[in-house]
Amino acid sequence: MDIAAVLRENGYKVTPQRLAVYEVVNNNTTHPNAEAIYKELQPKYPFMSLATVYKTMEIFAKIGVVQVLQCEEDAHRYDFNTKPHAHIRCTRCNRVMDVDVERDKLADLAQTQTGYRVDSVNVSFTGICAECQNEETGCQNEKEN
């Protein structure tokens, strides 16, 4: 994707900051939040501010470059896969993975039941990832209260 062109098409200026954010998080499959993006930028782009990351991600979301996840977590996470899909988060290590669900079917169901015109379908799961399941034996769960 030519991010510069997409920005221009949408009336946004092409700045080093925006290119830097795109460069760092494009093809990133870890579903980072703003803080993570900021930290990842630090070594190569120490001039970046966290506020700019937020502002940039807001624009990226608006022009469809990323989607914002609802992960049953406090901080937003961003996904460069903008195809609608669901996510599952490991409550132990916070790793997030994609899940494909039939969103259209769910939307139809909701529309039929409630009469709402459905605009967005958000599906998320939490669980324990395969890796953490392996480590679980004899190991106390860090997340226990």
Next chain:
Amino acid sequence: MDIAAVLRENGYKVTPQRLAVYEVVNNNTTHPNAEAIYKELQPKYPFMSLATVYKTMEIFAKIGVVQVLQCEEDAHRYDFNTKPHAHIRCTRCNRVMDVDVERDKLADLAQTQTGYRVDSVNVSFTGICAECQNEETGCQNEKEN
């Protein structure tokens, strides 16, 4: 439900504050957040503090008296219907309604795809409720940016 008994069974003391919260939000179908609960308590129970509402709702969630919703919104909302179900929020008036979805099927799907042991399934929708759809004609959408 005998909330006093449930509290005692779980080792929590029965206080006027906890009874007041339960009285006000039990059978409440508006999926209120902490602030809304606080405000609803004010006239009848002006002694209540917001912090206590939070603390009480946390306990209620822990002992299964309420469930906490993820509504693609900033503030938590609470639901006294603890049967697992999904929600749809109107982006115009913020009204929230219940939706029944086959969560088990979704959980199986996620488990198969990712290998995670699925602990929770969260489904939420946004849309425009029937009422707001009616009002929509010739009326600018308040939520438009």
Next chain:
DNA sequence: GTGAGTGCAAACGCTTTGCATTCAT
């Protein structure tokens, strides 16, 4: 009487905003 619960205010984490400065156009 004792420990749990309360209320206040302060702190918190994530996010947004105001504003002077800088930069893309």
Next chain:
DNA sequence: ATGAATGCAAAGCGTTTGCACTCAC
């Protein structure tokens, strides 16, 4: 040269916490 974008610090929001006081048991 002009308006948009940046960076900083401060404010904002919903939420949690520390602590002295109060109350259910």
